[in-house]
Every structure is written in C-alpha cells, then in structure tokens.
Amino acid sequence: MRNVTDLLAANLHDVFGNRDAAARRAAIDRLYTEDVVFTDPEGTTTGRDAIADKADALLANAPADFAFTEDGRRYAGPDTGALAWAFGPAGAPAVRGIDVITVRDGRIAAIVTMFTA
Secondary structure, eight states: OOOHHHHHHHIIIIIITOOOHHHHHHHHHHHEEEEEEEEETTEEEESHHHHHHHHHHHHHHSOTTOEEEEEEEEEEOSSEEEEEEEEESTTOOSEEEEEEEEEETTEEEEEEEEEOO
C-alpha cells in the first residue's frame, strides 16, 4: 500500500508534471482508482482517462520551461492529504494551488485542486 505523502508527490510529479505521455499514463494506471474523481475550478470529471486528458491538455498548453514544484510541506492523515504547489518557470511561478487527495485501498480515489486567489 502506498502512503498518502508518497501519493501526493506522485500525483504532482509523475502525472501532472511528467511530459512523457507513456510514463504519465503508466503512473495514472498505477496511482488512481478506476473511478477517481477530479474536481477543479473547471468542474468535475471521473475516471483515469479524464485524469490523462487533464494532464495532457495542461502540459500541451504550458511553455517548455514550466514545471511543478512543491510549495510547502505535505500534510497527511490516514486517508487524506494536501500538498501546495507552484507551476511556472523556476523561481517565478505563474500559478499556485493546492491538491487535496482522498486515498482508498492505496490509490487516489479523489482529487480536489484549488488555485490561490
């Protein structure tokens, strides 16, 4: 079973920060439940394919020098966790946010992404 803090990091780095489509898809299949629910300001989607589409679109539209970095400590309980992040060029993030995950059976079952105001 993967722990919550490891899943927080993998969600950020292995999926949303990974520009290699094949490696990203392998991580999606490994990290998320089949019925994962993803919620962000654009709405709610369900399933691994939806996560793949979100990550694909995000990275396809981001400049090559944009990368995700952890923007603080990882917070974790038995089946939930939160991780603040920044996205943009090194030292000059264009956006900041936080991911809150819910874990079921060692995989991410839900993600809520919020952006800073």
